[in-house]
Amino acid sequence: MAEQFTEVDRLRETLLESLEKADKRQEDISREDVLSRIENVIQTIVISVSKGEAPVLKVMNRSSWTNVRFQKSVGLVLKADVSLMAIRCDCPSSATKFALILKLLSVIYKLVQSDSYATKRDIYYNDVQLFGSQRTLDFIVDDVSCLLKLATSKGFISGDLCYLEEDGTKVDCNSSSAATPVSSNVNGIRNIVSSAKFILIVEKDATLQRLLDDDFCTRLSPCIIITGKGMPDVNSRLMVRKLWDELHVPVFALVDADPHGIEIMCIYKYGSMSMAFEAHSLTVPSVLWLGLLPSDIQRYRVPEESIIPFSQADESKINSLRNRTYIACQPAWEREVQTMQRLKQKAEIQSLASIAPHFLTRVYLPNKLRYGGWI
Incomplete structure (x- = not known):
């Protein structure tokens, strides 16, 4: 042997x-870090609303090779000037996505606050009508992971x-x-x-x-x-x-x-x-x-x-x-x-x-x- x-x-x-x-x-990302990151996103939205502006969430374009470069000792790393996607609440093509991201942020915030755990499947079955399909929720989870720089x-x-x-x-x-x-x-x-x-x-x-x-x-x-x-x-x-x-x-x-x-x-x-x-x-x-x-x-x-x-x-x-x-x-x-x-x-x-x-x-x-x- x-x-x-x-x-x-x-x-x-x-x-x-x-x-x-x-x-x-x-x-290491603590519970406080997660809560703080979500609060920062919500604060940005509240400030926009208080100014009479339509809130916008900006997420990295996860399907663009132009956002990454190859570093042999590490792998694919972000470039300094990444392109972002604007997810607007006042645009018909992205309003639904905007709402789903806010819903998921709310769910995550409550889970972290109560030190609870839920799978993506659990979240989906808690509101099947809202998410429509597991695939839709999976994409939203990936967007939120990218937005908060967290893992699933x-x-x-x-x-x-x-x-x-x-x-x-x-x-x-x-x-x-x-x-x-x-x-x-x-x-x-x-x-x-x-x-x-x-x-x-x-x-x-x-x-x-x-x-x-x-x-x-x-x-x-x-x-x-x-x-x-x-x-x-x-x-x-x-x-x-x-x-x-x-x-x-x-x-x-x-x-x-x-x-x-x-x-x-x-x-x-x-x-x-x-x-x-x-x-x-x-x-x-x-x-x-x-x-x-x-x-x-x-x-x-x-x-x-x-x-x-x-x-x-x-x-x-x-x-x-x-x-x-x-x-x-x-x-x-x-x-x-x-x-x-x-x-x-x-x-x-x-x-x-x-x-x-x-x-x-x-x-x-x-x-x-x-x-x-x-x-």
Whole structure:
């Protein structure tokens, strides 16, 4: 067993050396800070009304690449002169959005004041008629997160990890059958205890459950597995960053060999446009691509029936990825992206099961971790 992870141990030593030079700034946001930020927004609105002006909320344009720049040691960070969107209460195209943001600010303010907790689903079902759809609420939550510079949680974590929540609650993630929800207050976590040799980010909760069913965390090596259930939420990213800062172990990503999987991995590693203002506390630039590599599809002879041809959406996404600076600065990653684009095919992690039922946990991952099969 000791010999099996020699390559991971070497990587850990290299990581420790680089972390000595890394910037680990991470800002804790208190309840008072949250209340103060909401009060400042409301105060601005009240002042506008008192002057007889139509109130306007200004939010960063979260879909514009012109607002961010790439910094290799951190990821995507905000430019100094970001473009803002004006959300006006007197404009038919944005009045509804303005009202929904105020409603959500009110809900958040009351929750923070009473030291209570609610999921996005809870908020939606408390006023289904107002929000109309969960998707609408999700967009509003993202806008409010950006407006207040706060974070939102849907991820799960499991493995060799124990810690205390801010209120003193002990959380033990050592379970071979079920994962633990990622904390809704990652910055408040303390007394982290773990002997994990590495952290494994997985794209889907189905993959995480498969690893747990095969007792991957204990049978193979002490480790921590985390998933943001697809496109990661902020708290899942905060948790990966916190564990990386605290434990100084390698961080690997296991995602589908498709454009969507690559983008998810890049968000953990380099960040996103919408949360570029929090890049220093959200990104882990040392994330390594463990699999599923596009080149693995042929290398492991994944059966044809498990390979999926590209769609038009895949073509658009892969072209977008190739134009991003952070892909171009990683030659090995760029080669894999080029391979995928050339073959015009993709495969999910689950496709490895078509080779053999336990191929992922008993052959693919052990060999990758033993021989350094990551990029």
